[in-house]
Amino acid sequence: MKSTFTYDIEKKLTAPEGGVLAGINVIIEIDPPSAGCLIYGEDADGNITYVQVQGARSEIELPFREPKVFVKYLLGLEHIKIYTAGYTPKL
Structure with a gap:
């Protein structure tokens, strides 16, 4: 059974593609400060x-x-900015 999730925006961060990452370092700015978000992505197991x-x-x-x-x-x-600060390559 395929699982689904809903999201508000899709974004491609500045980092290599192809499953070569262990993690992506980001700076996230949220407005208003009392708000929050869920950020979905693909983990090491896919x-x-x-x-x-x-x-x-x-x-x-x-x-x-x-x-x-x-x-x-x-x-x-209401507003979110996500900046790539770096990444960790998979060993």
């Missing part, structure tokens, strides 16, 4: 997983092997 982010600004590593992400708005999110 499954879709997510990371929940809340607050005005976060610096995190997304555990995704591909730079394509899907964002689901939560808690009244």
Whole structure:
């Protein structure tokens, strides 16, 4: 059975493609600061997983092997910016 999820935006981060990543370092800015989001991506096993982010600004590593992400708005999110700060190659 195929699983589905809903999202508000799709974004390609600046990082290599082809499953060569262990993680992608990002800076996320959210407005209003009380809002949040779920960021979905493909994990090391090829499954879709997510990371929940809340607050005005976060610096995190997304555990995704591909730079394509899907964002689901939560808690009244109006604007989001996601900047790639770097990435960790898969060993």
